[in-house]
Amino acid sequence: MAVSMPTEDAGAMRHSRYYTPSEVAAHNTAADLWVSYLGRVHDLTPLLQDFPGDVLLKPILEAAGQDISHWFDEGREDIRIEIDQFTNCQKYHTPRGRFVHIPPPMPQSDWFNNFGTPWWKDPKYEVGYLSEKTRYIRIINTLTSQEQVLEVCSEETMNEILERYLMYNTHAASYTWKYDGVKLDMDKTLEENGIVDEDEMFYELQMEPDSFRQSILLYFNDDLTEL
Incomplete structure (x- = not known):
């Protein structure tokens, strides 16, 4: 069995609407x-650049690449609120310590609240959605016998999965994609194409899903299309 290697352009993946937790975790510096948080993915790199060396960045740096939904009240879509045991007043719940745009517990003359929208509510940092469920799918090139197992988002269409596969084969669009002998609709998701998620079934049967990975077969069309 031949295993294909990523092309030199492997890092240049197109913008995606959905991201896997592992993709988010890779951005951790x-x-x-x-x-x-709350089902969305945010790039806070510009925020760090706006506050170089600020001690209030520490909790954010510690959370790099992670899901921080537990910082939030889901109903309000805002940082959790608690009662300060000393002042008996409401304050933001920040167990890792106060961070950028969180007001100090007591009035301070050097704290300015004219920054506008706090970063956690500012849409300019949003880059996409966090997948609710990722799946692993095996893609087999019938021309070269190369195969790859990709982690994909269950919400993605086949065209979006094709874009993920481009790092292994820049001519991926020159192939007909089939599952179980049937040509796939590239505008539909795996589930919509009848490729059901079997992870729960394998879990109940105490079977290892890696041994029974669903496979998509690629058949070359001989037109050398590149995306």
Whole structure:
């Protein structure tokens, strides 16, 4: 069995509407920092650049690449509120410590609240959605016998999965994609194409899904299309 390698352009993946948790986790440095919360993915790198060296960035840096939905009240879509045991007043719940745009517990003359929209409500940082359920699918190139197992988002269409596969084959659009002998509708998701998610069934049967991975077969069309 031949295993294909990513092309030199592997890092240049197109913008995606949905991201896997592992993709978010890869952006975990001060120079490239993503987090997810309430089902959305946010690139906070520009925020860090606006506050270089600020101690209030520490909780955000500690959360780099992680899901921080537990920081939020889902109903209000805002940071959780609690009662301060000393002042008996409401304050934001920040167990990792106060962070950027969170007001100080007591009045301070050096704190300015004219920043506009707090970062967690500002849509300019949003880059896409966090997948509610990811799936692993095996893609087999019948021309070269190369195969790859990709982690994809269940919400993605086949065209979006094709874009993920471009790092292994830039001519992926020159193939007819089939499952169980049937040509796939590239504008539909795996589920909509009848490729059902069997993870729960394997879990109930105590079987290892890696041994029974669903496979999509690619048949070359001989037109060398590149996306």
